[in-house]
Amino acid sequence: MASYNRYTGSGATAVYRDIVDDLFYITQNETPIMDMAKNVEAKDQKHEWTEVLYAAVTQNNYKRADGADLTSTYTPPAKTVFENYVEESAIPFDVSKRSAAIGKRGGYAGPNDQWAKAKTEAMVVLKDNVEWAILNGTKASGDSSNPSQMDGLLTLAEDKGTASHTATVASGEADFRALLQTMRGNGGMRGRKKMLFTSYPNRDLIGANWKGNATETNTMSKEAKIYADVKVYVSPHGPIMVEGHDMCADTDLVIFDAEDLNLAWLYNTTTIELGRTGLQENVAAVANAVTLEYTKPSTLGYLEIS
Numbered sequence: 001m002a003s004y005n006r007y008t009g010s011g012a013t014a015v016y017r018d019i020v021d022d023l024f025y026i027t028q029n030e031t032p033i034m035d036m037a038k039n040v041e042a043k044d045q046k047h048e049w050t051e052v053l054y055a056a057v058t059q060n061n062y063k064r065a066d067g068a069d070l071t072s073t074y075t076p077p078a079k080t081v082f083e084n085y086v087e088e089s090a091i092p093f094d095v096s097k098r099s100a101a102i103g104k105r106g107g108y109a110g111p112n113d114q115w116a117k118a119k120t121e122a123m124v125v126l127k128d129n130v131e132w133a134i135l136n137g138t139k140a141s142g143d144s145s146n147p148s149q150m151d152g153l154l155t156l157a158e159d160k161g162t163a164s165h166t167a168t169v170a171s172g173e174a175d176f177r178a179l180l181q182t183m184r185g186n187g188g189m190r191g192r193k194k195m196l197f198t199s200y201p202n203r204d205l206i207g208a209n210w211k212g213n214a215t216e217t218n219t220m221s222k223e224a225k226i227y228a229d230v231k232v233y234v235s236p237h238g239p240i241m242v243e244g245h246d247m248c249a250d251t252d253l254v255i256f257d258a259e260d261l262n263l264a265w266l267y268n269t270t271t272i273e274l275g276r277t278g279l280q281e282n283v284a285a286v287a288n289a290v291t292l293e294y295t296k297p298s299t300l301g302y303l304e305i306s
Helices: 032-035 097-104 112-138 152-160 173-185 200-207
Strands: 001-004 018-020 038-041 046-053 076-087 087-096 162-166 192-198 233-234 238-244 253-257 262-271 282-295 301-305
Touching: 018 038, 032 262, 046 173, 046 282, 076 282, 087 097, 087 112, 087 253, 097 112, 097 282, 112 152, 112 262, 112 282, 152 253, 152 301, 162 173, 173 253, 173 301, 192 200, 200 238
Parallel strands: 038 262, 162 301, 192 238
Antiparallel strands: 046 076, 087 282, 192 253, 233 238, 253 301, 262 282
C-alpha cells in the first residue's frame, strides 16, 4: 500500500496517511467517484458510521456575564447511525504457457509481459464494476450463496436524503432549485465542494436550458468557440459542479458534498493466485472488498426525472 498527502508541518503530531489503492492508477475509463472519494477503514462485513448534524443557530445561547456561573445545559448535535454492506468483487485472469512464451520473444506487438497485460485488463473491468456499485448499488446482506451488496450514492440519496421529482430535466430547473432549498434546510449544501451527477444527455440539456437568474445564455463569439455544456451551476448556496456520468440513467440526478464522500475498505485491491488447470503459465484474480460511506446521508439530494 502506498501513501500520499503527508502533512508534517509545524503543527503536525503524526504523519497522515491516505489509502492509495492500486485501482487509483487505472485510468482507462472515467470513474469519478472512485477517483475523488476519500478512504476510510471498514472493520466488518457491515460497515457502520455516525451522522452528526448541527442545529441551525438562531441566537447565541451561551453568552456569559462577567464572573457568572455556567448554568445552562449544552444540547449535543443530532446523531444517527447508518450502515452499508461491504461488497467483495473479483475478476479472474490467466495466461497460457503459449501466450507467455510468445510475449517473452516479442511475438506480440506492444507489451511483451502478457501476465501484466492480462492483470491490467482485469483491473480495468474491476474498477468499472466497483464504480457502478458505488453509484447504483442496492444494499443486501448476502450469505454463503449470495454476495453482499452496497447501497450506492443514488440509492442512499433517494432513500435517506431529500427526494424530489421533475417531468423533464430541460424544464426542471425550478424543481431543482426547490430541492436545493430543502437540502439546505436539512443541513446539506454547506460543504466547500458541491457536486451534481447525472447522465451526459441530461448534462447537455442542463447546459442548453437552465439559465439561473439570467434571461438568456450568452455566447463568447470572439473566441470562435461553441460552448455546448455548462460546468458550474452557481446556486444561492454556492457553485455546484455539474458532472456527467456514463453509469447514471437518464432518470437520475444526485446532488452531494464531495467532502462527505468516502470509500470504506475491508481489503484493498490485491492479486490472488488460483489453482492452475491445463497448460497455463499462471491463474489469478484481482479482488477487493469495499463499500460506500457518505458521512451525512440525510443531507443528500435526489431528483427523479420521468
